[in-house]
Amino acid sequence: MARALRVRVDHTRCVGNATCTTIAPGVFKLNDDRQSEAINSVGEPEEIILKAAENCPVSAIRVEDAATGERLF
Numbered sequence: 001m002a003r004a005l006r007v008r009v010d011h012t013r014c015v016g017n018a019t020c021t022t023i024a025p026g027v028f029k030l031n032d033d034r035q036s037e038a039i040n041s042v043g044e045p046e047e048i049i050l051k052a053a054e055n056c057p058v059s060a061i062r063v064e065d066a067a068t069g070e071r072l073f
């Protein structure tokens with residue numbers, strides 16, 4: 001079974017370019033202010049979530065192991 005992740009978007013950094021919502025649409029959604037929200041941390045496989053985080057141009061996405069708090073990105 002896949003481990004549970006905690007996914008967060010830093011809204012002081014997010015520039016709303018929609019890279020994360022394109023790569024991982026099951027997890028990220030732009031809100032009315034064009035800020036990405038992590039709406040469902042189990043909406044995509046872990047590697048897709050990490051790929052979205054890696055490709056955020058402003059490193060606004062933080063991913064942690066929900067059980068241990070280990071920072072994965």
Ligand code: SF4
Nearest residue numbers: 014015017018020056
């Ligand atoms: S990729 Fe980064 S900057 Fe772009 S919408 Fe997602 S969180 Fe915001």
